Every structure is written in C-alpha cells, then in structure tokens.
Amino acid sequence: MRLYEHEASALFATEGIPVPESKAVASAVEARRVAEELGPPVVVKAQVLAGGRGLAGGVRMAGSPAEAGEAAAQLLGSTIRGMPVDRVMVARRVEVARELYLGVTVDGYKGLPRVILSAEGGVSIEGLARTHPERVASRPVSMVQGLRLFEARQMAREAGLVGGQTVQVAAILHALYRVFRRYDALLAEINPLACTPEGQYMAIDAKLEIDDSSLYRHTELGIDPEGRIDNPLERMGRQIGVTYVDLDGEVGTISSGAGLGMASMDIVGRRFRPANFLETGGAITEELLYQAMGLVLHKGGLKGVFINLYGGINPIHEGARGVVRYIQEHGVTIPVVAKALGNRQEETWEILRRGGVHVVTDVETEKGVEELFRLMEEGTR
Amino acid sequence: MSILLDRATRVLVQGITGRVGQAQTRWMLEYGTNIVAGVTPGRGGQDVEGVPVYDSVSEAVSEQEAEASVFFVPAPFVKDTVFESVEAGIKLIVVVTEHTPVHDAMEVKEYARRHGVRIIGPTSPGIITPGEAKMGIMPGNMFAPGRIGVVSRSGTLSYEMSADLMAAGLGQSTVVGMGADPVVFTDLPELLALFEKDPGTDAVVIVGEVGGVQEERAAEFIGREMTKPVVAYIAGRSAPEGKRMGHAGAIIQGGLGTYESKAEAFRKAGVEVADSPMQAAELVRKLV
Numbered sequence: 119m120r121l122y123e124h125e126a127s128a129l130f131a132t133e134g135i136p137v138p139e140s141k142a143v144a145s146a147v148e149a150r151r152v153a154e155e156l157g158p159p160v161v162v163k164a165q166v167l168a169g170g171r172g173l174a175g176g177v178r179m180a181g182s183p184a185e186a187g188e189a190a191a192q193l194l195g196s197t198i199r200g201m202p203v204d205r206v207m208v209a210r211r212v213e214v215a216r217e218l219y220l221g222v223t224v225d226g227y228k229g230l231p232r233v234i235l236s237a238e239g240g241v242s243i244e245g246l247a248r249t250h251p252e253r254v255a256s257r258p259v260s261m262v263q264g265l266r267l268f269e270a271r272q273m274a275r276e277a278g279l280v281g282g283q284t285v286q287v288a289a290i291l292h293a294l295y296r297v298f299r300r301y302d303a304l305l306a307e308i309n310p311l312a313c314t315p316e317g318q319y320m321a322i323d324a325k326l327e328i329d330d331s332s333l334y335r336h337t338e339l340g341i342d343p344e345g346r347i348d349n350p351l352e353r354m355g356r357q358i359g360v361t362y363v364d365l366d367g368e369v370g371t372i373s374s375g376a377g378l379g380m381a382s383m384d385i386v387g388r389r390f391r392p393a394n395f396l397e398t399g400g401a402i403t404e405e406l407l408y409q410a411m412g413l414v415l416h417k418g419g420l421k422g423v424f425i426n427l428y429g430g431i432n433p434i435h436e437g438a439r440g441v442v443r444y445i446q447e448h449g450v451t452i453p454v455v456a457k458a459l460g461n462r463q464e465e466t467w468e469i470l471r472r473g474g475v476h477v478v479t480d481v482e483t484e485k486g487v488e489e490l491f492r493l494m495e496e497g498t499r
Numbered sequence: 500m501s502i503l504l505d506r507a508t509r510v511l512v513q514g515i516t517g518r519v520g521q522a523q524t525r526w527m528l529e530y531g532t533n534i535v536a537g538v539t540p541g542r543g544g545q546d547v548e549g550v551p552v553y554d555s556v557s558e559a560v561s562e563q564e565a566e567a568s569v570f571f572v573p574a575p576f577v578k579d580t581v582f583e584s585v586e587a588g589i590k591l592i593v594v595v596t597e598h599t600p601v602h603d604a605m606e607v608k609e610y611a612r613r614h615g616v617r618i619i620g621p622t623s624p625g626i627i628t629p630g631e632a633k634m635g636i637m638p639g640n641m642f643a644p645g646r647i648g649v650v651s652r653s654g655t656l657s658y659e660m661s662a663d664l665m666a667a668g669l670g671q672s673t674v675v676g677m678g679a680d681p682v683v684f685t686d687l688p689e690l691l692a693l694f695e696k697d698p699g700t701d702a703v704v705i706v707g708e709v710g711g712v713q714e715e716r717a718a719e720f721i722g723r724e725m726t727k728p729v730v731a732y733i734a735g736r737s738a739p740e741g742k743r744m745g746h747a748g749a750i751i752q753g754g755l756g757t758y759e760s761k762a763e764a765f766r767k768a769g770v771e772v773a774d775s776p777m778q779a780a781e782l783v784r785k786l787v
Contacts, residue, residue, distance in 0.1 A: 224601055226681040226711045226748065229608035244753045261606045302602050304681070331574060331747065332600040361745040363738075376679065376745025377653020377708055380734035385775060387737040395738070397745035400597060400636075428655045430624060431519060431595075431636040460638035460658065461526070481641070481662035482777040 119328050119343045120167045124207045126324035129301065133293040135308070136320045140209035149190030152208040153183040159211040162189040166201040167346065174198045179211065201348055212320050217310035218277075219243050219254075220291050220321075222298040224305075230258040231298060233265055235291055237277045239310030253277070265295040286319050287311070301339075302332030351394070351416060358409040360398050367391025369490070370414035370423040372407070374398050374432050378483070382426045385487045390494075393420055402432040407440030415450065422453045422494045424487055425475075429460030438466045442473025453493035457486035500699025501628035501673040502648070502690075503591060503617070504567065510634055511556065511565035511589065512537045513572055513580055515547045520571035523595075523636055524548050527569075530639045532632040535563040556587035567591035569625065569634040577621060578603040585616050593634045594620030594684070601747070604682040611684055618684035622746065624654030624676035629661075635676065645670015647783060648694035650687060651706035652679040652713065653746070656734060656776060660706050663780035669787070672700040679708060679746035687713040688720035695725050701787050702728040704779055705770075709735035710749040710756040718764035728786040729770045732779040733761050 121129070124142035131137045141152045142165060153160045164176035171177060176198040178189035190206050197203065217239035225232040234256045238246060247254045255276035259265045270288035279287055290311065298306040307325040314320065328336060333343060347353040355362025361376070365383075369390045373379035379397040386392045396414055398406060414423060425441065427434045438458065445454060455476045458466045467477045476493060478486040510527070514520040515537025525548050528534055534550050536559035543554035553559045556568070568589045572580050577599045584592055599621040611618045619626060625635010630644035641658040643665045651657035657676045664671060675690055677683055687705065694700045703725075707714040714733065721729055736758040738744050740751045751757050762772045773779035 224605070224681055227686065227713065227716060229605050229682045229684075231605065242753075244755070261602075261609050299602065302600055304601060329601045329747075331598040332602065334575065335600070361743070363742045363744065365739065373655070375653055375655025376749055377651070377706065377734045378655035378659065380653075380708060380736075380738060380744055380749070381656060381659070381775065383738070384734065384736045392737065395742075395744060399745070428638065428641075428658050430638045430654065430658065431523070459662070460641065463640075481659060481666055482775070483659065484775055484777055 121326045122165045123324050126326035130324050133297050135290055135293045138210045138212050140207050142205050142207045144205050146187045146191035149208050150183045150187035153186035156210045158182050160186050161209050161211050162186055163207045164193045164198050164203040165205040166198045168199040168201045212312050212322055213314050214312040215315045216313040219309050220294055220311050221307040222295050225258050228258050232258050235273045235277045267292050302329045304329050354413055360410055363395040365392050365394050367393040368421045370420050372396045372410050372425045374427040378426050385484050400431040402437040404436045404440040407437040408444045411444035422490045424490050425456040427458040434458045435462045435466045438469040455490040502693040502697050504626045504628050504632050506631040509535045509564055509566045511559050511568040513568055513570045516542045521547050530633050536565050556584050560587045569593045574598045578607055581607045585614050592618040593625050597622045601681055608684050620678040622680050623678040626675050628673045629671050643670040646672055646701040648672050648700040648703040649674040650690045651676050652708050656706045660776045663776045667780040667784045679748045681748040687717040702783055705731040707733040708749050709738050709751050709758055714761035715764045718768040722768035730779050730782045731765045731770050732773045732776055733758055
C-alpha cells in the first residue's frame with residue numbers, strides 16, 4: 119500500500135529527516151490560508167499515488183497566497199495520470215542548488231533490504247543505474263546487523279560526496295533505513311533530496327510503500343487500505359476478499375490461484391480480451407464465489423465467463439454452490455464454463471451441471487477456454 | 500528417486516489442530532506421507548487423525564525423530580515457528596502460509612542460510628514426490644510417479660502442469676511449489692541444481708510468472724551449469740504494469756519483471772518457452 123506524500127513526509131520527519139513545513143488541504147480557501155501561514159513562496163502538490171506527477175502538471179509554484187489558492191482550485195477535482203485529486207499539499211518552497219537520490223527497497227532475489235544513494239536526484243534511478251552505474255552507490259544490508267552509520271558514510275563517499283556533506287547525507291540515509299524497517303516498507307524513497315545554496319539538506323518528496331501483509335501490525339497509522347484503491351471494482355474485490363484487476367475486455371475470469379488466473383487470462387487473450395483478472399486465494403466458500411460472480415458480472419457487456427478452480431486447499435464443491443446460486447438468482451444468460459479439478463471434483467461437477475454451468479473435465483485450461491469460445495460463437499448459454 | 504522428500508521422510512505438521520491443518524493432515528496421510536507428529540502450542544497430548552500432538556517442536560523431534568516440517572500456522576507466527584523448528588534440529592521446512600510479512604521473510608531467509616536449513620515458500624503449495632509422499636496441499640490425483648522434475652512459482656499451475664504431463668504420458672520425480680512472494684526462501688537456481696543432481700530426474704519444467712528476477716537468474720544458471728533439458732512456461736503475458744496479480748511478487752514495476760525479459764533470458768539459455776502448460780508438456784515429451 120502506497121502512502122500519500124504528506125503522510126510519508128510526516129513519518130520521515132518523526133525519524134529526524136528534514137522536510138519542508140507543509141499541510142495537506144482539500145479546498146482552495148484552506149490552501150490560501152496555509153500559504154499565508156507558511157509565508158510564500160510555496161509549492162502546491164496534488165496528492166495522488168501516481169509516478170511522474172510533476173511532468174503531468176501536478177506540482178505548481180505559487181509566489182503568493184492568492185496564487186496558491188488558484189493552483190489548488192485548478193488541481194482539486196482534476197485528474198493526474200488518471201487519478202482523481204481530492205487533496206493538495208501546500209509546502210514551503212525550498213531553494214534547490216543540487217538534487218540527490220536516496221532509497222531503500224527490497225532486493226527480492228537476495229532477500230535483503232537494498233540501500234541506494236546517488237548524487238544525481240530528480241531522475242529515474244533505474245535509468246541512471248543502467249546508463250551510469252558508477253554514479254549510483256547501492257548495497258544489500260543484513261537484516262540482523264541493519265545499516266551501520268559508517269556504511270552510510272562510505273556510500274556517500276562512493277556517490278562522490280565529500281567532507282561534511284557525507285555526514286549529513288549519511289544521517290538522512292540512516293534515518294530512511296529506520297523508517298523502512300519500522301513501517302515494514304517495500305520502498306522508502308526520497309527523490310529528490312534537495313541541497314540548498316546554504317548547504318542544508320531537505321527531503322522535498324517522500325515515497326513510502328508498506329507491505330500489505332504487514333498492515334495488521336501497523337494500526338498506529340490509522341489507514342484504511344480499501345480507501346486507497348481508486349478503481350471501484352478493484353475496491354469491491356478487496357472488500358469481498360479476492361484480488362480483482364480490472365481490464366478492458368469481454369470475457370470474465372475467476373480462478374482459484376494467481377498463476378492459474380494469469381494463465382486463464384493469457385489463454386482467453388488469444389482470441390478475445392479478458393475483462394478482468396480475479397483470484398480467490400485459498401479461502402473459497404459458497405458466499406465468496408457468489409460474490410465473485412457478482413463482481414465479475416458487475417460491468418455489463420460480458421460475452422462469457424470462464425471459471426478455473428483447483429481443490430487443493432479449497433473446498434470447490436462449496437464454491438460451486440455459490441456460482442450456481444448466483445446464476446439462478448440473477449438469471450445469467452451468457453455462457454459460463456467451469457473447469458474444476460482436485461479434491462471432491464465429481465461432486466463439484468454435479469452441482470455445477472445441475473445449475474446450468476458447462477463443465478469441462480479436461481485438465482488443460484485451453485480446452486475449457488475453447489469450449490467457452492464455441493458457446494460464445496453459437497450465441498447460446 | 501526424488502529431491503527433498505520421499506516415503507521415509509519423518510514429517511511434522513505445525514498448526515495441526517487448526518481447520519486447514521487437520522484436513523490437510525488427513526489428505527497427506529492418505530497419500531502415504533510418513534507423518535510422525537504434530538505441534539500446536541497449548542494442545543500437547545491430543546491427537547489428530549491418530550498423529551500425536553506436542554506443545555513444542557523439540558518434543559516432537561526427541562519423541563518422534565521428526566526431521567521435516569510443514570507449516571499451517573498463521574502468517575504472524577511464521578518467523579517464530581521457523582526459529583523454533585531450526586533450533587530443534589529440523590532440516591527441511593515447507594511454509595504453506597500466505598501473507599507472511601516481507602520483512603519477516605527477509606529475516607528468516609538470512610537466518611536459514613546461516614544455519615544451512617532448506618525452507619520452501621512462503622505461499623507454497625508444498626512438495627510432492629508422486630506415489631511416495633507430499634508435504635503440502637497439492638491434490639494427489641493431479642500427479643503421477645515418473646522422471647520429470649517440476650518447479651513452479653504458482654501453486655495451482657504446479658497442479659495443472661503435472662496433470663498436463665500426465666496427459667502426455669509423463670510422470671514426475673518431484674514437484675516443488677516454490678511460492679510467489681517477493682522474497683522466497685529457496686530460489687529457482689537452487690532447486691534446479693537439486694534436479695540436475697538427481698538421478699531420478701531426466702528433464703525439468705519451470706512454471707514461472709511475471710515479476711521479480713527468479714527466471715532470469717535461473718536462465719543464467721541453466722546456461723552455465725545444467726546438462727538436463729529444461730522447458731519453461733511463464734504466466735502473465737497479458738498482465739498490465741503496476742498491478743499485483745494475486746501473488747505479492749507477481750508485479751511488473753518500472754519495466755522490470757516482464758514476460759519478454761524472462762522469455763528472452765530462457766531462449767538465450769537454450770530453454771524452449773511454451774505458450775501454455777499443455778504446450779510445455781508436449782515440448783517435454785519431444786525432448787525425453
């Protein structure tokens with residue numbers, strides 16, 4: 119789960135990272151008042167969870183409170199890279215002489231945190247690491263030992279900093295690592311870290327993504343993850359306990375595993391466009407599949423639904439009852455094809471067939487998808 | 500022959516008294532797994548399906564000589580349960596649990612390396628040596644004994660892949676579901692190395708998916724060290740960028756983790772890339 123800049127910035131500040139004074143507001147009037155309090159010039163920044171916000175016009179400079187109000191009025195209610203703006207952050211403007219990059223991320227393959235520092239900020243760090251690896255200091259950190267302050271200073275020197283700069287920047291990098299660990303982050307990033315003409319460092323952007331699997335131990339953040347999902351269908355998916363990804367197509371899919379869901383989507387995509395990805399995980403119940411059917415069919419215009427289930431951990435016979443109940447209660451008229459294999463498969467097939475679902479007993483996903491294509495072309499259910 | 504698990508392996512089930520633990524213990528016993536003990540703290544002295552339950556792993560090890568353990572414990576307890584198991588002398592662990600915090604997984608991976616313990620998962624469907632034993636949740640009827648090794652990031656696709664191999668007349672030596680979290684305890688090249696050494700395995704099928712660099716690293720390993728034929732299938736060709744596709748690790752980000760990158764790495768290493776599990780099974784049949 120990504121945090122908004124104003125939330126991340128506040129958490130960074132609690133670990134001692136210098137950040138500009140700021141406040142998040144939801145109206146132009148408030149934006150103007152905050153600009154007065156802070157004293158112009160200020161920056162008005164759209165609070166959206168999208169990269170490339172600055173290039174998309176989501177960051178405005180304001181020389182006076184009136185300009186701050188105007189900028190907020192323009193941003194609020196608009197969309198930046200498809201994301202609606204309902205809040206802006208008004209921050210004191212920092213004079214920038216130089217920009218640096220600081221980040222801590224998960225090196226998935228090594229299975230360790232990776233700390234990254236570059237004396238060139240404000241750019242794509244992945245791009246810089248590809249074209250000029252020598253300008254990026256990067257190292258994995260032991261979870262047992264953590265990042266030592268002297269290691270952070272070594273990295274600052276590797277990145278080309280000298281003298282007192284290394285001490286200041288290393289302290290900020292160390293604090294960023296502490297934020298990463300404390301909040302179970304997948305990514306903690308300052309891009310850019312500004313260096314003012316007076317030689318002071320300040321984080322003028324703040325990015326923090328928290329591991330969804332760890333949210334149960336971060337109730338102190340008081341964040342409702344569902345509220346962060348902009349797509350209403352994807353939000354509904356999270357509410358009912360499935361992973362739903364909205365796609366632009368005409369064939370709905372439901373699968374009992376992520377890999378199976380991707381394979382189903384890929385194979386449907388050979389001839390039609392999948393309307394969604396939906397994965398139930400390992401907690402299938404009758405109710406869950408009833409609701410999953412409702413979610414998939416929520417957007418109209420579908421031409422067919424393909425269901426792909428395995429009964430390993432999942433009671434697929436219970437899920438089958440939910441599918442059938444939905445079809446009967448809602449008079450579904452498009453073809454629904456199900457492939458359901460594993461523990462209690464015969465019982466599952468019987469339930470599905472009685473409920474008007476076309477059952478494919480082959481193991482190959484493409485045979486199930488081909489059966490659906492055939493029915494779609496015949497125009498029967 | 501097989502890797503990691505056979506009918507003699509003395510298996511412990513952790514979280515055995517939970518709903519899933521009980522049901523899966525029954526399926527594993529029916530399959531022939533040598534389950535010697537279960538552990539649920541506070542439930543020692545009970546039994547599940549005739550298997551004695553202990554309060555601690557050290558009791559299960561000293562009383563029943565358990566050597567491998569399969570976890571059905573809730574995600575917040577995975578880390579501590581690994582520490583307890585390793586200290587008690589367990590050498591192989593399968594973590595079926597989903598949603599283990601990534602920072603816990605990083606801590607466990609570093610710890611397991613230092614202690615020389617093999618851990619599969621998290622979010623693993625388990626390990627199955629068909630006809631002998633299984634540690635995990637795989638439905639037994641989707642597998643048959645044979646000489647093809649299977650490694651899969653996805654659980655459900657490990658079933659489909661094995662059943663497709665069966666339909667093509669090919670059984671499996673061992674099938675390992677390595678899990679698809681951003682951090683997994685045992686990486687793809689390590690599992691390929693085990694199959695390369697196993698005299699009971701003639702060829703290996705990799706079921707990969709978008710996200711991360713496991714497939715790219717596996718391709719480097721294959722090009723460098725593998726002599727047995729390898730075929731790959733990669734799920735998620737049509738996955739959009741920036742979305743987690745059900746698995747925490749299945750996400751294309753900043754242009755990394757794409758289908759194209761993985762398919763190209765495999766092809767460069769001489770690995771044929773199939774368009775579906777069924778096609779992968781057909782490719783293997785031609786190779787062996």
